Amino acid sequence: MTSTTPVTSTTPVTSTTPVTGVKSGAVAKSVTAGGRSVEGSPGWPLLLGVRHHGPGSARGVRAALEAARPEAVLVEGPAEADALVALAGDAAMRPPVALLAHAVDDPGRASFWPMAEFSPEWVAIRWALDRGAAVRFVDLPAAHTLAASDPTWGDEEEAAGGPPTDPLDPLDPRGALDPLAELARAAGHDDPERWWEDVVELRGDGDPLAPFEALAEAMTVLREAYGNGGHPRDGVREAYMRLRLRAARKEFGDRIAVVCGAWHVPALARRTTVAADRALLRGLPKVKTEMTWVPWTHRRLARRSGYVAGVEAPGWYGHLFAAPDRPVERWMAKAAGLLRAEDHLVSSAHVIEAVRLAETLAVLRGRPLPGLDETTDAVRAVLCEGSDVPLALVRDRLVVGDVLGEVPAGAPAVPLQRDLSRLQRSLRLKPEARERELDLDLRKETDAARSRLLHRLRLLGVDWGVPQAGRAGTGTFREVWRLCWEPELHVQVAEAGVWGTTVEAAATARAESRALAAATLSDITALAEQCLLAGLGDALTVVMRALADRAALDTDVAHLAQALPALARALRYGDVRATDTAALAEVAAGLAERICVGLPPACAGLDADAAAAMRDRLDEIHTAIGLLPAPVPPPAPVPPPAPALTGLGSGTRGDADSGLVGRWIGVLRRLAGWERVAGGLRGRAVRILLDEGRIGEDEAAPYMSRALSVGTPPAEAAAWIDGFVGGSGGGLLLVHDERLLGLVDAWLTSVPPQAFTDVLPLLRRTFSGYEPGVRRTLGELVARGPGAGRRVALGGVPGFGDGIDPERADGVVPLLHLILGTEARV
Template identity: 75%
Template sequence: MTRADDRTDVGTGSAATKVSVEAPAEVPAGPLLLGVRHHGPGSARAVAAALDAGRPKAVLVEGPPEADALVALAADEEMRPPVALLAHAVDDPGRAAFWPMAEFSPEWVAIRWALAHGVEVRFIDLPATHTLAAADPTWGDGEGEGDGEGCEGPDGQAGLRVDPLAEFAAAAGYDDPERWWEDSFELRGTTDPFAPFEAVAEAMGALREAYGHGGHARDPVREAYMRIQLRAARKRYGDDVAVVCGAWHVPALRRTGTATADRALLRGLPKVKTAMTWVPWTHRRLARRSGYGAGIESPGWYAHLFTAPDRPVVRWLTKVAGLLRDEDLAVSSAHVIEAVRLADSLAVLRGRPRPGLDETTDAVRAVMGDGSDVPLGLIHDRLVVGDVLGTVPDGAPAVPLQRDLERLQRSLRLKPEARERDLELDLRKDNDATRSRLLHRLRLLGVDWGEPVAGRGSTGTFRESWRLRWRPELHVQVAEAGVWGTTVEAAATARAQARAGGAGDLATVTALAEQCLLAGLTDALPAVLRALADRAALDADVSHLAQALPALARALRYGDVRATDTAALAEVAAGLAERICVGLPPACAGLDADAAAEMRARLDSVHAAIALLPTGPVASEDPAEDPDEDTAEGTGGSTGGSTEGSAEDRRTEDRNAPGAPGDGIVGRWAAVLGRLAVRERVPGVVRGRAARLLLDEGRLADDEAARLMGLALSPAAPPADAAAWIEGFVGGASGGGLLLVHDERLLGLVDAWLSGVPDDAFTGVLPLLRRTFASFEPGVRRTLGELAARGPAATGPRRPAAGPPGFADALDERRADAVLPLLHLILGTEVPA
């Protein structure tokens, strides 16, 4: 059987590739076994030419037979590769596998050819019902990195197996398998459409004789099933059958054997009920080393080779020039001409049939990038790999949740895109508020299409910033989430209610309440709030309560801008704040250094949270009456201060504490801070922080702040405790440096205390002080250093006529000279007489 000169279109749309067979070719006897490299544009062109020449009556393609019912969708105008067949277990959607296909995949070309010519096309690989049910991990994720047959597991991992391309490249003297493949197949042509397949089959036969299944433990079973399907097709169509499969399998399909032996290999295989559909895929996902992708490093380049067979280098470098011009780089047509000449010259020097990706990249670096590699990163990301995202028709099967999500995406004009992009939302607008609820609901379902990020503009609660990127794996996550409901809202509600019932700690259920408000899940809130109230009532650890309150406060604040009824949540938050006010003072007694630092952070977060709570009167309670307060056990050793004294003394101390209680939870919290600021058993870092918060709120007079600092830095206080008090008062990102610059008394107290710290204690407090002052802005540190160098004013009024207030108006040379001996010691120089 021969085939005369013919020309056919392979591909979709305007990117169709013209393949020409220039001379008659003798069709090999028997079925056409077309061994290919998955996602190889050279293999795809060769398959099209061989099918045109052989004109088979049936085309058998490596893939799961469950997809036979879906193959007709490949001819739909809305189906644009890259796409993938997705199979998942019905009862466990997380157990899934993909069979990706690009425009330049030989399987896709074979399917399109068969549909265009009215030829039967079927998949003949091992059914997905067995693949997904296999407990042996060697059955699952991906295949050899050279051939890349098989499905891609959900985790995208592949085992260590024989790489046929690497073996062939090494035998030919190449150290790069990709370069060997390009030189041997992608950059060469032939007038005989069957010759490449005969050569590859012969080479693979020798490799299989040496390595057997080459580490592909399930291949004998897969190949047995393929042989059974091939026998069935030959029984119906004779030898007018073409098989398009990974070249690795061709020797096994040629091998003669009995159907009985093949069926014996398939007997007893595990099964699981599966569902299958088409899903969009991306070029970026093809570049990963798993599944059919087999780690092709340049899907964008391969797509270009397939869609631009004439003058591919010229067209490629024109694309590169256009991309660089879009990025405001000066690239002209002269650059393109010189880059093409250089690429051609490099190919001749390197003995290559035509310029490949390496030659074009070197030419771009030299001509368009002036020797810099900086533009190459952009070219690799946008062109060599690319962000192409395929589409599938609406008629493809999908779980109801996927359908609802697609409807919402269309109505909200929120198109899934493979390229990462930022989305700014104004929650005062109805469409943006609905978009925000959708993204939050998907996050609650585990579909991480969007990730919240810090906004670059306004910090108001009506603004939200998201980073969106659609990945093919999200289709599996949507299928998994489909067990919770048929719509996004119903599924998110059911998921939230289930998580509330199973939440084991207060922080988890509090975060869930915040998520429900952000997602607008009003039906889920009652169950979540009941769980929240139950956990809060049972949790006696004040640190857990303090950790939970900020999330509730944020939820209340965000609820206002979303017009959500948060009355029940406000009641729970108010009760939580009350319990914190009662339990915090005894919880702060006797903490060790690490626990005190953690409590200081809790103090900050609770203070910010209470400022967001609705104000109003609360049940009055004498702040001085804290029964059993001083009998509470700390988490570590005492940080200093007397533990003696009668209860009457402590009550007197509390009544004299700054921060009068006033009305409402805010006043109650101020009273708690006042007691913490004066209680000796409270660690210095917590006392200092409490005093600073009161000072910032205007509830602590400047004189009183100076008095508290003077007490904390008195000679009777241990140096470590005094340094911790300074850390709490001015440390962190609290603007403490500016406070010291502008308040002469506070800086003078710190300076006097630091000057009087004994030598043996100074090295112990130095790390803490260094951490404290390192948090200040550079300009603030410089100003404080200049003030310290001048020293305090020895005589005269408190505010000298010149210079900073409270300090001398000129450098104190005697203080400056005191450092000279140490400098001479460090530098090894001689001290002058």
């Protein structure tokens, strides 16, 4: 997907004071404001050069329009947006918003034209709508800007259109000129943003037309010095703007105001012929496009987000534009309120002192009013008591901000977007720019529907919500999502619109397409899991057919082992989601049977790396088989024993040695005793059998004794230990069975010095995974000298008694029965 930035230039700006400085070339001229009385009639057309997203420019535009009262206002923006102007006056429209254009045949090729409340273009549009003046967009149509077939129109130019590597170097290697930096340097400043704030954003009202005349003269000088130092396609855009300006003068007369990037003002004032301008536009590439309004965010207006025409502090600029008076005091009150909400101790006295400090810093630094630097320093020193931790919160929430705009329901949208908006309203899932967590209880109908919607969007590649790993158990009724709505999601929804007109239909079509194109068996099983989570029964039928076909042809046990866990997890979702998983269970059982047959030969003769990978597969297969549903066993004459804590699934203990579980236990026994299998795999098989209660500690000791015998290479023995006691619970085995610990201790002391260096890294990795308390207890046991082949009392070890207390143990049994869901037996 290609998402381009707006094609507006980054050229600033207006100045209310003379800009002087020493500079080589033509820019060394003194640039002065040609002020004149507002009472005099302005020259028509009125060219108002602005900095995009500048509150000072926005206030200047509003004042100039009020003074001149034009009949029509022309705004820099794609010409197709003329049909959307009326929506800007809708009461439901709340900036920041953006014009979104995308290619009909390739929705991923899109471009945005953002506008905030403090954007001069937005102010001009709203002024014209409120006063009954006509509004027209005059920039090159999006149909041309989104076309990329022409070499001069390619994506590489979009990348080159960003801000210069050095904003103060007009001869940047990419050839992009930053006029704001040039004007600041001419005025003797090395910080363009601070200079701009001083001469525009922090200045009071004056002659509303003089700043624009001064800026036009400054831009003229810059263009004479550097030529067309902006984007290479500026000449084409300006030719189109001149043609639109001529057409508007024919329609509305001369009383026309043009609001555009300041860099373009000299080009619009230059006299050219219609034929010359049309010649520049002849043969331009063109694609069919659609356009609409979409919500935008302050965070996406920030320059650090990658937006070329962005500003450093959209939240601060929005405050300067909206504050009717005393902006510094109001800003400090906002910061104090935010810090108080986060449990920081901030009083009104702090606010007063912060305001005083900001004003003092402005005087010392020679600034007309406290700017962002002064207010930030004051907030850090007073409200945050010198700490950058709470200051980071102020910068994130206030200086940048999480404001999310709104557009009216009547704005044009693809059918999929309309269906998504309907679902968001019905499920009360309002898009928000700030990241938040959503905790869902799948036993509730609304939460289950929310879960299905979020999973369907993920299938479509619209990652509005991201599931939080580890926050909910496998197959449980709880899901936790992290939600954050980004403006780019509108483009992703437009792209997904090719799959259907509703979220469900589009997700179904997308899943079916992925099933047919899946390259591996694990891809299809993961897709089946997604379909179950998303509640796509129709798509699941197609996915299951593809899964059965692929599983029948795939003979690689490693591929089968990778595919089975996803199927087993998917089967668990039927418990809460009321999903029919009969077909899935049949395929999963077939995969498990084939794994039981093919796994032992696949484990023979593996090297160390392959054995480590297969050991992970072994754990996954064991967990998966434990999740698979098993048929209810026939009644047994003897009551079966109570299930162990890590049982292999409900209903499997009634006949321990029959069915799928019985075959799996046989596979583990074969792996545990087969010498051709790598030590790590044999050790893990013994560990699983011991955890499941299939062998006792008396049987595990001979396995370990053979594995650690004198004839076993040290590296192989170390791998066996890692497989047996590595991972969760391994240390407790050694703590509670000193015979096993004695075997490990005796083997370790017998390792030859020349081999000890080779086995030490593996053993350190094994034992470093234990809890500190377990490692400490093992050290105490080894220091005391545990006896091999005998069990000793643990009374001398902290936390352990001299033996088992039957009375206390009986008190735990009812709780275990409650946890396991079994009935207490008398």
